[in-house]
Amino acid sequence: MKHELLKLAKECGADLVGVAPASRFPADHKIFRIYPQVKSVIGLAFRCLRGSYRGTEEGTTYYQYTTMSVENMEETVMPIALVRLANRIESKGFTAVPQRRHQTIMEAEDGMNPEVAYDAIARGRVEEPQFDFTDAAVRCGLGERGFHGALLTDDFGPMQRTCFILTDAELEPDQVVTPHLCDRCGACVKGCPGKCIDPESGEVDPWRCAVYYNGANGTKNPFMPPEAFPDFEDRLAIIAGEAEIDSEKAKRILDAIYFYPPAQHSYTCSICGRACDVACYCHLEKKGVLKRTFKTPFRTRPEWKFQLDDFAPESVNARQE
């Protein structure tokens, strides 16, 4: 059956498939809360097209990454693949529980998902378990966890999204990958326009990430007017990506962000263009460790940047005059 599932998964657009026996997960793992009879976990990875990051890299199009590599993947491509694969498994007499990322439901009381509007999230929903997708992908043998928490694979580096199927079918497992891609180079830390990744632990502050994912760093946001954030005393620190930010302040900043219209399904537009992942990809590509190669490297020019001075009161006044 595994061979048949692999074939169907490819047909449905999955680029990488890996299987973990449920015994590879600790006994208190959420997969057992969701489906106690689970015997195998099937991990599916779908690439985010490299071309969808091109727009932010060039600074000329912002619509395509969020719509094609976030919204389209999470809401259309992966759900259809999950249902088709689950139905195939069930047609063989087993049970299949498809698992996608529910972007607007969180167990944590103060959690945040940078990809969606903060007020669209239902928090504290411990009744609705969701597991760590990077962790599950690693257990399924799809790849390794990079320093900033992203799944890294030999094929796509950090540019993919994942979903899973829990089933009571016993499928031949794949080996867990020995980590070999992330060399703790720090490119992700340096690439983030909001200093959202802790340089020691690699932990990402999700509220801070939300603020800068949505474009609070003016030097990397072509849609930010020079007089942005007038009600914040530390507006220049926010615009520089250096302000102190907690969840309450993050909400206030996000309320003041209306630089670019939202996409559907509560998704907000990524203005940073996942700079952490792009920096990581460029590093891995340069190092020559990715299996899928392109005729030309992704980054062919120095990164563009606006001047912080453009947002200083003197320049704003000068422009208005």
Added chain:
Amino acid sequence: MNRETIEQVARELGAAMFGVGDLKLFEGEDPRHDPKQVCPKAQAIIGFGIPVPKGLYKTMKDESQFYAYTTLGVKAIDEEYFDIFLFKMASIIEDAGYDACLQRTTPNLRVKGDKTANPEMIGVYELAHAEAVEPGKPPPDVMIDFGKAARACGIGMPGRYGRVINREYGPFMRYAFIITDAPLETNAPYADDLCAGCDACVKACDAGCIDVEKGLDSWKCWEHYNKARGYSLPRTQWGYQACLCGRKCDVACWEHIKGVKL
């Protein structure tokens, strides 16, 4: 991977029109609509057309049903069908080592300075503040002109009233594109002038939204598009407003090109 393999997959996935345009044809284009600004090293643009079943127009013409045109002929094709289609097509190109920048419709966005409406959408956002990130670049977002792109790919031409039209499907077709650096054999640009000597769309619109010289008045059209019948139908998800004028412009154009009644 070559032009033939891309075309074969596109046809299998339901594209009825397929063509490849040479980006040299865009030289001198307003940079805000120039495909090269999306992907500077690109050489070609691939165009795909998915037909809108003419039955969806037929029921509007016969006034027997209107809503299916909006939900299936507009929203389902642009928002769901093309998303999956483009993802698969682009994956093939990237597998061969070339970049593929997808261009689907951006129905609710307008570049800075574009004050037009989109009759299909309840509202649009103009990117009112947008700065070029470097000298020599246009302010984002760059949005390609689908009419010019279709012409370059040899699969259609911009009609008098703004719709992309071709001899095979008239205006009953929706489009998406991929900008790529893959070296592909290109088509000759669309050479027919299907609008020559015809003003069927102008005469067909009950609200007089189309002018022979100036083309479509998008705000007038927006006003008429979902109010033409004196009752309303709900907007669909993602803000598509119901077409209640029956797109008489499209029907008249199709009948003119095909030489038969719908």
